[in-house]
Amino acid sequence: MTEKRLKRELGLLQTTMLGIGGAICAGVFVTLGYAATLAGTGLIIAMVLCGIINLFTMLSYAELGAAIPSAGGEYTFSKAAFGGFFSFATGWFEWISNMFYAAFSAVGFAYLLSYVIPQINVPLTAIITIAIFTAINVKGVSETGRTQTILVIILLGILGAFIAAGLWAGSGEGTSAVVTPQGFLGVLRASAFIFVVYLGGEAIAVAQAEIKNPGKTIPRAILLSCLALIVIYTLVTIVVFRVVSPSELAGKESPLAYVAERLTESMGLGSIGIGIITFAGITAALSSVNTSTMAHSRVAYALARDGYFPKRLFSVHGRFRTPHVAIILGAALTAAFAATGIVNFVAYATDFGFMIGFVFVNLSLIKLRRDKPNLARPFKVPLYPLTPLLGIATSLMLIFFLDAGTLFMGAQLFIFGLLAYYVRMISYEVGFSAIAGMNFGVSGFSAILGYLVVSDSLPVALTLETKWLVFAFAVIVSVSYLVAGLLFTTRRRKTRDE
């Protein structure tokens, strides 16, 4: 089976829109308030700084994407450079992160819509949204690209109008002078906080097997989208501070809507600004659902291509030539995340996943430059090896700025990935022995826990009812896991012929 069956249908405009639309998400509508309290009007510098940091890694994406234009993005790069668990972990994080991101965006869309139509059911609306974008993605990559282009043009139109109105009429209590209350450290802290608004542009790399003339289009689209994002975000921030002072933004749930309201009021148009920015938020959320759906399906498809995921996911629809099984499976999981509400709980892990992806891509670039110097590279990263090294350093720095909960969630995803990898790679007999061992371990641990609880040896104050509840649970677990361990140990071994 070869992935040539995926159709190369995306041109420069659609590919660039994929990058811009993947990055402009709900983040930019909500993060500016807290970031302004950290950096003051120095947030303008932070925006440019983040754009440059993002550019370091995006240059690596551009070189690798043009040189290895197969589906899977980061995963494919690390597969070519390292292989084994290293590449699987990259793909795993990418797959999970994009599904969470899609669920998060769908729920965000439903919440925004509920401000306009309060009667709607948020989880149901999120599921319907996912279903619609699943259908679009299955229908064809050109439909996906066209939808993305329309959504991003609407979004850019609204942001363009906001910028133009702000530059023309924005003369409130704000200032254009750069004032940083916490000095440069405040600017750095704000940079770590707002960097999330630049994430998502790497969706271009994920879809690279469907991009026409990849050697030229991929680097151009990546660089164009990066530069466009820097210009848009910097101008939006300048306008914000022309209209209001940084202290006014503190504690605002939607700082951009607040600024837009002030702007339209000063122009004699009432509170229409809130409605317009809410509509922009809705459009941004839909665009993120579309991009993430495309991204997670292509990663699953690439993982199946290399035998890490079931082969069934490496199938392309006969008529539409899209990886329909991977799209539908990912969409079903996304819908489940969105329906249970667990999405808010896990969405933070997406930042961790994206940052890890950045580190792996830069490492892959360095490794491939050393190991495969003759690989055809239509685009080369300037100032090598300084640029990828800066990309690694800045990505690691941003990982350490993430809060403890996010890091913990990231570590959990890593362990799940490790287990999935070994379950898939090792022989059945070794796997069964390992599971038998785990069962005996859990059984023994539960027996000790039950004893400690019932003998009041634990340094935890539990009520009598809770104590007996925990004891009963520990006994059930201990006995059932002991039996399970015995069943696994004494199972009849299958011969190769069976």
Added chain:
Amino acid sequence: MVKARRIASTFIGGIQCVIGGFASALSFLIYINDQLRNMFSITFEEVYLIMFILLVFGMISILSGMLLVWEGNGG
């Protein structure tokens, strides 16, 4: 004997799946529900650790349970 073993595998596998699902749901409930945290005397600082343990335990349980059910059905 073979039949008894199959029944035992399916039964124990089912119990493990239920326990795994329960542990996973509990990890989420502990995160969102203050009353539950108070009931088990869990401070907010310990929440992520407890969630981690429950999620890993839940995943192992579901995996083990599904394999047993598969064995019980003739695998």
